[in-house]
Amino acid sequence: MSKKYVIAFDQGTTSTRTIVFDKKGTIVSIAQKELKQYYPQSGWVEHDALEIYNDQLETFNQAVTESGINPKDIGAVGITNQRETTVVWDKETGEPIHKAIVWLDKRTTDICKDLEEKGYSNYIKKNTGLVIDSYFSCTKLKWILDHVEGAQQKAESGQLLFGTIDSWLIYKFTNGKKHVTDHTNASRTMIYNIKKLDWDKKLLEELNIPQSLLPKVQTSSSDFGAIDYKGISIPIYGVAGDQQASLFGQGGFKEGIAKSTFGTGCFILLNTGKKQVKSKKGLLTTLTCSLDSEPVNYALEGSIFAGGASIQWLRDRMKIIDKASDTEAICNSIPPLKKVYVVPAFAGLGAPHWDEKAKGSVYGMTLDTGREELIKATVNALAYQTKDVIGAMQKDSKSKIVTLKVDGGATANNYLMQFQSDLLSVDVDRPKMIEVTAFGAALLAGIKAGIWTKNDIAQIREIDMIFSPKMNKKTRKKNYKGWKKAVKRTKSK
Secondary structure, three states, rough: OOOOEEEEEEEEOOOEEEEEOOOOOOOOEEEEEEEEEOOOOOOOOOOHHHHHHHHHHHHHHHHHHHHHHOOEEEEEEEEEEEOEEEEEEEOOOOOOOOOEEEEOOOOOHHHHHHHHHHHHHHHHHHHHHOOOOOOOOHHHHHHHHEEEOOOOHHHHHOOEEEEEHHHHHHHOOOOOOOOOEEHHHHHOOOOOOOOOEEEEEEHHHOOOOOHHHHEEEEEEHHHHHHHHOOOOEEEEEEEEEHHHHHHHHOOOOOOOOOEEOOOOOOOEEEEEEOOOOOOOOOOOOEEEEOOOOOOOEEEEEEOOOOOHHHHHHHHHHHHOOOOHHHHHHHHHHOOOOOOEEEEEOOEEOOOOOOEOOOEEEEOOOOOOOOOHHHHHHHHHHHHHHHHHHHHHHHHOOOOOEEEEEEEEEHHHHHHHHHHHHHHHOOOOEEOOOHHHHHHHHHHHHHHHHOOOOOHHHHHHHHEEEEOOOOOOOOHHHHHHHHHHHHHHHHHOO
16 A cells, blocks of 8 residues: 555544544644634534634645645545534535534523423433433434524425534535435434434434435445545545544454543443443443444443533633643642532533533532642542443443543543542553544544554554552542532532
């Protein structure tokens, strides 16, 4: 294979990036732009879809230019994206009819409540693997069709298209030739039947969503069209939602492997193989990255809404840190906390609690509680929330997780990683290259392009550090008992 490089588009909640990888999986160049957040009302979060496309195009050009590589040597592009975020656009003009509604957005709680009252909870759990929540795409799509003038009529006449961010970027980069998505992103819409691997007609009918709106679903490592880059055709060969891309990049295509990504939210996935495990502990069942030559695998997933977002809150709203990296030294500078807990339910509580009405809270403050204690309690909350999810996963899957593979920006915080290992009483494995989500998308594309095979992942992924538990059992139990008490008080019911 003469091609030497693979490009990853990494379109996230707070930034848009392009990363160039060489054959060894080494990063050659990165270009990034921060993504503007729009908050039109309390609980509403939007992005400008055209801004996302333009930023992705700009970072693509910048990364390739700064790398100094010949575009003819690019074998493929892989796309990984913030999941559930919803875009509806005009089929002819390619213009969005409304701003993209972000996965964090809470405006569709009434639509969710209506589905619950109509008795759809069990059906949705059984067939889509999800719980009824405004987190997922379909209620956001319904809201746009209901609230944008003429949208429902245009949808029914075939004039509109819906997509998550992957579909939107593919459509724009292929000049409208492809309206497609992959298994992982489809499985996050709450209208995709993960048993039949098809759009669920019963739910489409209930929500009044015409099927003509929806993208074609295909395997994560397949042909999604091509980008015309300065006269050179570069194929898009890999697509996956960010969390499944991360699992794949960690080598998690085998049953029993778990990973946690510490990003804006924290997301824990456990590959359960060909078996669709139905959670009794408030977890989701989702699809893993799929290859043409293999059957689709399932995963249990726990979604924590406020991970890195709670550190951003300390920086941008509370203004008590200058940058996220300051938190490690601050946490190490004071003794272990005694009964001080921050429960960062800024967008409700995710798995395994699923309480969208819960609000963020601080417990256990005394006159001795200061800036450092508040910061440390907020960092600790990332680890406590992860323990909630891992505990539920182990009970659902009836298996013990021995090692947790981690990635994402917050994993650079050694204090947090050690505290996470202490709380879980398992090893925490951090790779040298923490851009695992983007690398997962690159791998999917590179496998299709013939640059790599699936078995190459183990050789390419290098361990940076393994954190082993040091906390004694009594302290661990006492700390976690206090956390559970704080969560119970935070819940709305």
